[in-house]
Amino acid sequence: MFRLLPIRSLVFPFLKLVWRLFLDRRVPAFTKIIPLLAIVYIVSPYDIIGDRIPLLGQFDDLIVTTILLLLFIAASPNHVVADQTIGKKLRDLQKRQESGHDPNDDSSPGKTIDAEFRYVEDDDEGNDSEKK
Numbered sequence: 001m002f003r004l005l006p007i008r009s010l011v012f013p014f015l016k017l018v019w020r021l022f023l024d025r026r027v028p029a030f031t032k033i034i035p036l037l038a039i040v041y042i043v044s045p046y047d048i049i050g051d052r053i054p055l056l057g058q059f060d061d062l063i064v065t066t067i068l069l070l071l072f073i074a075a076s077p078n079h080v081v082a083d084q085t086i087g088k089k090l091r092d093l094q095k096r097q098e099s100g101h102d103p104n105d106d107s108s109p110g111k112t113i114d115a116e117f118r119y120v121e122d123d124d125e126g127n128d129s130e131k132k
Contacts, residue, residue, distance in 0.1 A: 014069070017073065017081075017084060017085060018035060018069050018072060018073065020084045020088075021072065021073065021076050021080065021081065021084055022035055022072075024076075024080055024084065026077060026079075026080045027076045027077065027080055031072065031075045031076055032072075034068055034069075034071055034072040034075060035068065035069060035072050037068055038064070038065045038068035038069055038072075041061070041064055041065060041068070042061055042065055
């Protein structure tokens, strides 16, 4: 049986990124024309390979649309793409930590551990001396 899980785990985040970039005001309006062209190509009756040829006609729609959406991401400002991918995850993590809930933290939230440390250096004679 064909599993859709790997396809879903790649396609949905990709489309979410395209959508977030499309709505972001930092992406130039001229760049936002690219995903619109992809939509126009999908609904257009004119294709590179006609839809009358089974599977191959739909496959070219998929390829052209994917290339246009990748071009849109590449044409968007790098700092905006980074902010929409990694920055979003960092902001979510920061919100969880500020609320006191960190799923990776086993200690209870809000407790601070106060500690001191000393640097111990070996002498040439093998004796240990402490430095502060």
